Amino acid sequence: MGAKPGAGRAFFVADLHLTDDRPRATERFFRFLEEEVAGADALYILGDLFEAWIGDDHDEQVATATAQHLKALAEAGTRVYFMHGNRDFMLAGRYAGQAGMTLCADPTRIDLYGTPTLLTHGDTLCTDDTAYQAFRRRVRHPLTLALLRRLPRGLRNRLARGARAGSQAAKARKPVQTMDVNADAVVDALRSHAVTRLIHGHTHRPARHVHELDGQQCERWVLPDWYARWGYVVCDAARCTLRVEDL
Numbered sequence: 001m002g003a004k005p006g007a008g009r010a011f012f013v014a015d016l017h018l019t020d021d022r023p024r025a026t027e028r029f030f031r032f033l034e035e036e037v038a039g040a041d042a043l044y045i046l047g048d049l050f051e052a053w054i055g056d057d058h059d060e061q062v063a064t065a066t067a068q069h070l071k072a073l074a075e076a077g078t079r080v081y082f083m084h085g086n087r088d089f090m091l092a093g094r095y096a097g098q099a100g101m102t103l104c105a106d107p108t109r110i111d112l113y114g115t116p117t118l119l120t121h122g123d124t125l126c127t128d129d130t131a132y133q134a135f136r137r138r139v140r141h142p143l144t145l146a147l148l149r150r151l152p153r154g155l156r157n158r159l160a161r162g163a164r165a166g167s168q169a170a171k172a173r174k175p176v177q178t179m180d181v182n183a184d185a186v187v188d189a190l191r192s193h194a195v196t197r198l199i200h201g202h203t204h205r206p207a208r209h210v211h212e213l214d215g216q217q218c219e220r221w222v223l224p225d226w227y228a229r230w231g232y233v234v235c236d237a238a239r240c241t242l243r244v245e246d247l
Contacts, residue, residue: 008041014201026066037073070099
C-alpha cells in the first residue's frame, strides 16, 4: 500500500460524521470527491466517515449515496482506503465492496511518495482517557463484534443511540486535555513504526505539529472534523498541505 514517488497526490480525510440529518456535510463531501479528489492516486478515509454505523445493513440514505460516489471514484482509477473510527468500527466487507473501498488496519504504515508515514484514526493515541481505552478494547473484541452483528437491527439502533448519548455525557465531564493525544504515545508510535510522518483524526483539532525524535524532526498532521467546517490533508512528493474551511 502507498503511492509511488512522483505519481501525483493523495488525500486524507477523517471525522466526516455523515448522516441523513446533516445534508450540507454530505453535499460538500460529494463535491470534494468530484472537484478535488478526482484524478488523484488515492483517498484515505481515516475513520468516522459516518456519524454511526450499526452494520452493513445500515439503512440511512447517505450510506447508499456515499457508496455510489466512492465506487465511481474508485472505478475512475483513484484507490480508496478506509480505516475504522470509533463511530463506524462495525463497517465490514460487504459495504466496503459496494463502495469500492479497501479496508486497512489501524495503524497502517505506508510509503507516501518516499516518506514513511503512519496512518491511524487517532483514538489509540489518547491514552490519558483510560475509561475510553478500556471500552474500546471491549467493544472491538472479535467476539463482541460477532455478537453485535447478529443482533436485530432495531436493537442495534437503540444501542448506538445510547452509546452516543453516553459518550457525549462522558465528554462533558472530562478535562479537555484528557481527550487529546498523549505526547509519549505519539513519540512511541513514530519510533516503533520507524516513520517521520503521522496523519490522524479523531481529536477534531486540525493542525501540523513538529516532534523532535532522536535528533530528527517528525511531523504530525491532524485532520479536521466535518461539523461546522470541512477539510483535508493532501500530500505529494514535495510536501503535505492542510486545508480547513467553513461548511
